[in-house]
Amino acid sequence: MDNRFLFLGGDRRSIYTARAILRRRTVSAMGLGDLPAPEGRYGNIVLPLPFMKNGSINAPMSEVDMPLSLIVQYAEEGGTVFSGGSSPELVKLCGSSGLRLVDYFADEPLTLKNAALTAEAAVALLIQNTEFSLCGARVVITGGGRIALLTARLLRAFGSEVCICARSAQQRAKAAVEYCRSADLTALRKLCEDADIVINTVPAQLFSEEHFRSMQPCTLFMELATKSPLPDERYAEKYGVHYVFASGLPGKHSPKTAGEAIAEVILAKA
Numbered sequence: 001m002d003n004r005f006l007f008l009g010g011d012r013r014s015i016y017t018a019r020a021i022l023r024r025r026t027v028s029a030m031g032l033g034d035l036p037a038p039e040g041r042y043g044n045i046v047l048p049l050p051f052m053k054n055g056s057i058n059a060p061m062s063e064v065d066m067p068l069s070l071i072v073q074y075a076e077e078g079g080t081v082f083s084g085g086s087s088p089e090l091v092k093l094c095g096s097s098g099l100r101l102v103d104y105f106a107d108e109p110l111t112l113k114n115a116a117l118t119a120e121a122a123v124a125l126l127i128q129n130t131e132f133s134l135c136g137a138r139v140v141i142t143g144g145g146r147i148a149l150l151t152a153r154l155l156r157a158f159g160s161e162v163c164i165c166a167r168s169a170q171q172r173a174k175a176a177v178e179y180c181r182s183a184d185l186t187a188l189r190k191l192c193e194d195a196d197i198v199i200n201t202v203p204a205q206l207f208s209e210e211h212f213r214s215m216q217p218c219t220l221f222m223e224l225a226t227k228s229p230l231p232d233e234r235y236a237e238k239y240g241v242h243y244v245f246a247s248g249l250p251g252k253h254s255p256k257t258a259g260e261a262i263a264e265v266i267l268a269k270a
Helices: 012-022 069-074 088-096 108-129 146-157 169-177 185-194 209-214 232-238 249-253 255-269
Strands: 005-008 027-030 042-046 075-083 100-103 138-142 161-165 181-183 197-200 220-223 242-245
Touching (some): 005 012, 005 069, 012 027, 012 042, 012 249, 012 255, 069 075, 069 088, 075 088, 088 100, 108 146, 108 220, 108 249, 108 255, 146 161, 146 169, 161 169, 161 185, 181 185, 185 209, 232 242, 249 255
Parallel strands (some): 005 027, 138 161, 138 197, 161 181
């Protein structure tokens, strides 16, 4: 089996992932800086995190579209595809081509590290985008997952008053462990009235125009979930709310740390 690695697409995280793997293996790339162009077939294909965008391989550094069919074009028979996430389409393609699919983002330590990097960058952006101190700021965070809880922990360290608004009773119980208030999502509109900062970590359309109407002018609304900024961005503009779209923060603010963490998982599973 060919032990070479081919990177298809990716952002700055993928550059650092490739460099880390290059210390031990041969690496080529397509649409990723000045790494050697692909030749022949490879035993290991590496897709970015997230692996798809608008129906193609996520390749923000490439000037050309990169369809998933490139995997079959370059993968050696019986090879491995490492992907930041998965989909029925990708599972079907790998299965029909006899390729092993490894979702490296399903690795729990990597997921936790990614959440920590997201929380760190989110707090940095809050400081840059507010004209008031985080100490004493009233913050509402929707969702009770890793990113929500780690962001809440950092904000609490800055002295913020944090309320985690989540549908799950278990998530609300975890909020108490972080010394945060908690509430059901049914209370969200009321909570928005008094908030200085509202942070969404839920990849669903939780906020209506009524929620934004209830916010005070100059409230900061931060979108951390992987979802379209619309219609929230339009509502925010209409009611004077400062909207900050902040998805994919590790790739923008900590690409070296994030990329090297991905490399560790890939090399362990190769």
